[in-house]
Amino acid sequence: MDFLSNALGELLTPMTAAYALAAIGIAMHFGFTGLLNFGQAAYMLVGAYAFSMSSLAGLGLWASVLISLASSILLSFILGIPTLRLRSDYLAIVTIAAAEILRFIVSTTGLEKVTGGSQGLSGFAGEFYALNPFPTGTYGFWAWTMDEKGLWVRVVAWAAVILGALFLAVMIRSPWGRVIKGIREDEDAVRSLGKNVYAYKMQSLVIGGLLGTLAGIVFVLPRAVQPGNYATALTFFIWTILLLGGASTVLGPIIGSMIFWVLLSLTDGLLTLGVNSGVISFIKTDQIGGIRFMLVGLGLMLLVIFRPQGIFGNKKELYFNA
Amino acid sequence: MKQQAHKGYAPTVKWLGALFLLFSFLFSSSAALAVTGDVKSDVSTEFSIGGAIKQGPSNPVQGAVITVTGTDFTGTATTDERGKWSVAVPAKGEYTVTLDMATLPEGAKLKDGFENVRTVKIDKVNTVVALFPLEEVTKPGDKPAKPVQETNVVLSAILRGLNLGILLAMAAIGLSLIYGTTGLSNFAHGEMVTIGALTLFTFNKVMGLDLIISALLATLIVTAFGWAQDVVLWKPLRKRRLGITQMMIVSIGLSIMLRYFLQLLYGGDTKVLSQGDTWNIFGVLMQSVNVIAAGIAVLALLGFGWFLTRTRIGKATRAVSDNASLAASTGIDVESIIRIVWVVASALTGLSGVFIGLYLQAGWDTGFSILLLLFAAVTLGGLGTAFGAAVGALIVGMFVELSTLVIPADLKFAGALVIMILVLLFRPQGVLGRKQRIG
Numbered sequence: 001m002d003f004l005s006n007a008l009g010e011l012l013t014p015m016t017a018a019y020a021l022a023a024i025g026i027a028m029h030f031g032f033t034g035l036l037n038f039g040q041a042a043y044m045l046v047g048a049y050a051f052s053m054s055s056l057a058g059l060g061l062w063a064s065v066l067i068s069l070a071s072s073i074l075l076s077f078i079l080g081i082p083t084l085r086l087r088s089d090y091l092a093i094v095t096i097a098a099a100e101i102l103r104f105i106v107s108t109t110g111l112e113k114v115t116g117g118s119q120g121l122s123g124f125a126g127e128f129y130a131l132n133p134f135p136t137g138t139y140g141f142w143a144w145t146m147d148e149k150g151l152w153v154r155v156v157a158w159a160a161v162i163l164g165a166l167f168l169a170v171m172i173r174s175p176w177g178r179v180i181k182g183i184r185e186d187e188d189a190v191r192s193l194g195k196n197v198y199a200y201k202m203q204s205l206v207i208g209g210l211l212g213t214l215a216g217i218v219f220v221l222p223r224a225v226q227p228g229n230y231a232t233a234l235t236f237f238i239w240t241i242l243l244l245g246g247a248s249t250v251l252g253p254i255i256g257s258m259i260f261w262v263l264l265s266l267t268d269g270l271l272t273l274g275v276n277s278g279v280i281s282f283i284k285t286d287q288i289g290g291i292r293f294m295l296v297g298l299g300l301m302l303l304v305i306f307r308p309q310g311i312f313g314n315k316k317e318l319y320f321n322a
Numbered sequence: 323m324k325q326q327a328h329k330g331y332a333p334t335v336k337w338l339g340a341l342f343l344l345f346s347f348l349f350s351s352s353a354a355l356a357v358t359g360d361v362k363s364d365v366s367t368e369f370s371i372g373g374a375i376k377q378g379p380s381n382p383v384q385g386a387v388i389t390v391t392g393t394d395f396t397g398t399a400t401t402d403e404r405g406k407w408s409v410a411v412p413a414k415g416e417y418t419v420t421l422d423m424a425t426l427p428e429g430a431k432l433k434d435g436f437e438n439v440r441t442v443k444i445d446k447v448n449t450v451v452a453l454f455p456l457e458e459v460t461k462p463g464d465k466p467a468k469p470v471q472e473t474n475v476v477l478s479a480i481l482r483g484l485n486l487g488i489l490l491a492m493a494a495i496g497l498s499l500i501y502g503t504t505g506l507s508n509f510a511h512g513e514m515v516t517i518g519a520l521t522l523f524t525f526n527k528v529m530g531l532d533l534i535i536s537a538l539l540a541t542l543i544v545t546a547f548g549w550a551q552d553v554v555l556w557k558p559l560r561k562r563r564l565g566i567t568q569m570m571i572v573s574i575g576l577s578i579m580l581r582y583f584l585q586l587l588y589g590g591d592t593k594v595l596s597q598g599d600t601w602n603i604f605g606v607l608m609q610s611v612n613v614i615a616a617g618i619a620v621l622a623l624l625g626f627g628w629f630l631t632r633t634r635i636g637k638a639t640r641a642v643s644d645n646a647s648l649a650a651s652t653g654i655d656v657e658s659i660i661r662i663v664w665v666v667a668s669a670l671t672g673l674s675g676v677f678i679g680l681y682l683q684a685g686w687d688t689g690f691s692i693l694l695l696l697f698a699a700v701t702l703g704g705l706g707t708a709f710g711a712a713v714g715a716l717i718v719g720m721f722v723e724l725s726t727l728v729i730p731a732d733l734k735f736a737g738a739l740v741i742m743i744l745v746l747l748f749r750p751q752g753v754l755g756r757k758q759r760i761g
Contacts, residue, residue: 036567082747089507092570093697094746097739100694104736109400109407118397119370119410226410228397236574243571283586286415289393290582297579304571305559 003269005143010261012144017157018044018219019260023242023253024164025211031247032172033204034184036088039079039095040238042102043209045230046071047216049106049115052225055124061131065217072213076206084201096232107227115227122224128156150222157218161254164211169250171207180204233293240300246310255312267292369444371417372408375401377430377456382406387422387731388452391685393590400425400732414444418591419452420683424482425731431457439594439683478606479723485612487719488619489681490692491712492674494699495626496667498711501700502643503663504556505566510577511696512689514668516584518544518675519684523593533597533611541672548668552661560660577690585686593684615677622673623712626666630708639663643708695722695735698742704752714752717741 010016022040029037050071054064079098083091106115115121134148146154171177180200182190191197219229237260245256271288274280283291309315371390375383382405390397390409395417399407411417421438423430432438433455442452497511521543525536555576559569598611630636641649642659650656675689682688699718703710718738725737745752 082743082750086746086750088567089570090701090746090750092507093701094743097694097698097742101736101739101743104733107398108730108732109402110730110733118399119408226412228395228412233578236578239571239574286393287586290585293582294579294586297575297577297582300575300578301572302575304568304575305562305564308568 003266003273006269007262007265008143010265011258012154012158013261014153014157014218014222016257016261017154017161018215019238019241020161020215020254020257021157021164021218022212022215022238023245023257024161024168024250025208025215026238026242027247027249027253028168028171028204028208028211031242031249031252032177032184033180033201033208034088034187035084035201035205035208036092037095037205037208038092038232038235038239039097039099040212041230041232041234042075042079042095042099043072043212044216044219044234045099045102045106045227046075047213048220048225048230049121050213051217052121052124052220053114055127056121061127068213068217069210072209073206076202076209080202080205084198084205096235099230099232099235103227103230106230116225118227120224120226124225125221128153128221153222157221160214160218164214165250165254168211172250176200176203236300237296240296240303243300243303243308243310246313248314249310249312252310252312256310259311264292264296267295369413370408370410371419371442371444371450371452372399372406373452373454374405375407375421375426375454375456376405377427383426383430383456385425385731387425389420389422389592390417391420391590391592392417393585395590396687396691398732400730411444416441416443420592421454422731426456433457437594439592441591474605475727476724477604479727480720481603481606481608483720483723484716485608485616485681485719486723487716488616488623489674489677490695490699490719491623491715492619492670493678493692494696494703494711494715495623495708496671496674497696498700498703498708499639499643499663499667502708503639503646503660504560505569506556506573507566507570507697509570509573509693510551510580511573511671512691512693513577513580513584514544514548514671515675515678515689515692516581516684516686517547517689518672519595519679519688520584520588520593520686522676522679523588523595523684526595527593537673537676540676541669544672544675545665545669548664548671549661551668552664556664557657557661560657577693581687581690588686590686593679595679595684596681609680612677612681615680619673619677622670626670627709629666635659635662691735695738698738701742702745702752707752710752 022044025043026037026040029035047068050068051064054067055061059067075098079091079095083094105111107118108115109117111117112119129149129152132148132152134151136148138145138147139151140146172181179190179195180203182193182195183197183200187197190200241256241260242253243256244260245252245254268288271280271283271291272285275283275285275288303310373388375386375388377383382401382403384401384403384405386401386405386407388399388401388407388409390399390411392411392413392415395412397409397411399409401407419440419442421432423438436453436455438454440452440454442450444450493511493515496514497508500506500508500511518540521540522536525531525539526533529536531539555572556569559572564572596609596611598609600607601610601613603613628636630640638649638654638659639662641652641654642656642663646656649659678688678692682692695718696715699714700711701714702717703712703714718741721741722734722738726734729737
């Protein structure tokens with residue numbers, strides 16, 4: 001039953017939380033504003049690198065977080081200014097390209113002293129763990145057993161997710177939220193009402209990007225920063241999570257992330273069990289990872305074709321042809 | 323390029339999730355609390371592959387590019403001024419280390435019995451050295467006159483850029499044609515390139531067939547695959563009136579699925595396809611097979627241009643691309659044109675895949691790694707215009723290679739993407755695009 005507890009343990013990991021938070025960011029972009037942001041990995045990269053680089057430079061925890069958020073806003077402007085006036089697929093291509101550019105830059109050997117090159121960065125979260133209020137010990141039970149650091153990082157990660165979701169819920173119920181939903185439905189109609197569509201889109205891009213950057217920080221708290229993590233696959237996984245839960249929902253990204261990681265861990269556990277016991281003979285254990293990703297791809301296709309509104313979504317709310 | 327952090331692949335039981343993370347907590351937090359300073363705080367950074375590239379003991383090679391590939395992992399490194407390089411890898415296991423021969427100084431050769439692709443295994447020790455011994459070249463006391471060398475470097479970059487551009491052009495036209503007629507930004511297009519390259523490997527290297535026959539068979543397979551894709555997937559989706567954004571995400575799913583399927587079939591290593599002798603063209607060494615491939619590609623592009631501008635079907639294709647409903651009202655059968663477009667686009671892409679395989683070698687993610695260059699080419703030329711895509715591809719190819727003269731080689735793809743964004747800023751319709759398409 002090892003694999004079952006492993007899979008259920010995924011429910012609460014900081015990684016699940018980070019993906020959920022990043023998915024909330026694209027829920028803002030895509031689900032509510034209709035912006036095709038395929039560069040959420042770029043925002044997470046900015047969060048991870050700005051945070052770890054400033055921490056390693058000795059700027060302190062809060063200053064590092066603020067620097068990350070400021071960099072995220074800057075990135076939104078760089079991405080948004082050339083593309084938000086254009087047709088939506090341009091934003092998709094530019095964001096995905098920007099994410100790759102940033103990844104190339106942080107992994108180049110020329111900048112190894114600053115970014116760690118392909119080795120990445122580590123040892124920057126000391127101050128975060130120094131704030132840990134939980135005494136040393138073992139917490140939780142069964143699949144959710146963790147030490148005090150695990151507990152601390154989970155508490156912070158999920159607090160960020162809950163705050164992010166609440167923020168999203170408040171924003172989309174506000175007059176501002178009605179305008180961005182209007183942009184999603186019919187940009188020209190909103191424009192004819194005298195609203196500055198470009199400014200609203202930019203605000204949405206900035207806010208969703210900030211959520212992605214926070215996700216990037218949460219993501220690296222328990223691990224090292226490695227440039228390879230910020231490849232396009234990261235963005236695609238976040239999209240899968242978003243579409244799984246429902247793009248135009250607040251809770252969808254969170255539940256989507258939980259389901260995604262539990263399923264991924266479960267298939268892995270079952271396949272490993274099958275291979276080790278000889279039931280599955282056509283693959284080897286080191287090929288299981290690939291099969292899981294094939295299933296992710298297949299799942300993404302089926303989801304978009306047959307249930308584009310996701311598990312929790314409302315078909316009427318879904319406006320896919322952004 | 324496609325690697326997930328949480329993806330370890332220890333050969334034993336893999337808990338990619340909770341336990342792995344708990345371990346990293348234990349490590350990261352205790353280390354971070356105990357010592358401040360640069361303690362490596364993550365288990366996953368402990369593994370690395372490295373080495374040094376030298377032409378003799380006192381003649382290190384700077385700027386050589388080494389690629390390390392494993393399951394779901396690709397990393398690159400460039401040698402420093404001491405010829406040293408190192409790539410951090412996520413976990414124990416087998417990795418393929420490829421030395422990009424094109425980044426070596428001119429005339430550099432591996433010692434006999436060594437290949438530029440090797441497999442290394444990380445098992446007991448965490449840092450493994452992968453050696454690529456080069457033939458020793460003693461540093462000449464008097465350096466060769468600098469200008470002569472410079473022209474050679476520039477010329478070689480231009481020729482390589484032209485070569486890459488021509489090969490990209492075929493795949494980019496395929497992408498652009500499909501986009502133009504169906505509105506689909508096909509993220510699974512790169513996999514057609516990969517299939518072309520990998521089936522060439524199967525026919526040519528595994529089955530030992532003649533190169534030309536293998537190339538034709540590989541192209542045929544990609545063409546059939548493109549046709550089947552339209553029949554099985556895209557046409558039904560068009561019938562369901564799936565939006566273009568949805569279609570795009572479906573293509574992303576398809577791309578992920580195909581990519582990992584190919585990895586399952588062919589493994590994570592790089593297949594060496596290059597063959598034939600080396601030609602000296604104006605002092606630049608190029609492999610004969612690549613030069614011939616570029617020639618064939620130019621012919622294919624010209625033939626395609628003729629098809630598009632002179633034949634009835636080609637004209638109908640352009641009409642559908644311009645305005646599908648207007649084309650339909652003049653009696654053009656839009657669906658059959660789209661089917662033809664898929665077949666023609668796949669054929670061009672397959673051939674491009676074959677040639678790219680010969681030029682860059684083939685791996686399970688070859689196509690995906692150039693997908694963004696293809697998008698850049700299509701965007702640069704103007705979304706949906708076939709000839710624009712060809713022009714864009716040439717610009718991208720040239721830029722990628724020429725940029726290595728000023729920026730590090732491991733940033734060359736980034737440079738091309740920056741150019742794309744800049745063009746969008748100032749001329750969003752692309753080089754050959756028309757303004758009304760972008761609204």
